[in-house]
Amino acid sequence: MVPPQYYLVLAAAVFCIGVFGLLTRRNALLFLMSVELMLNAANINLVAFSQFWGNVTGQTFVLFTMALAAAEVAVGLGIILVLYRNFAGVDVTDATTMRW
Template identity: 75%
Template sequence: MAVPTSYYVVLSAAMFCAGLFGILTRSNALTFLMSVELMLNAANVNFVAFSFHHGNLTGQTFALFAMALAAAEVAIGIGIIVTLYRNFGGTDVTIAREMRW
């Protein structure tokens, strides 16, 4: 017996809201990155759930590419965090207030 699609979508909504809460409350850049990943993966859960719902594999393939894009995003994000740490001595996003330094 398959799990109903709506349950997956509710799980995805919970993941998205957890990520949103993390972005709104934390000031550490690494926690930011984790929260963004959580929101991105919530979208992936939706893709896979609706792929199953419609019996079409487009959603699953798209989720695969979304994961690849997430990897690229993390690579650049961690690079930015390293630069942030070097220039400001920490990863608090509220300290860095300028785009150039």
């Protein structure tokens, strides 16, 4: 049996990687991947605590989080397609200039 501390350390590392990617990248696709990493870190925590306490509540919340992540990706890819069509790239700093 793996102690819950290992899962928490893994989730903290994955979350920190996601925050670092969100703060340092300018590519919209990498933004989406970083947000997905942060959501997966939360899912790891939910499953770890669910297993630790012996109930399935955390795993149920993980299913809702996965549905939320799928919807977020669908909306995000639509925004990225519009960004690419209007600015010929997916650099988010180009969108702040308001040039067509």
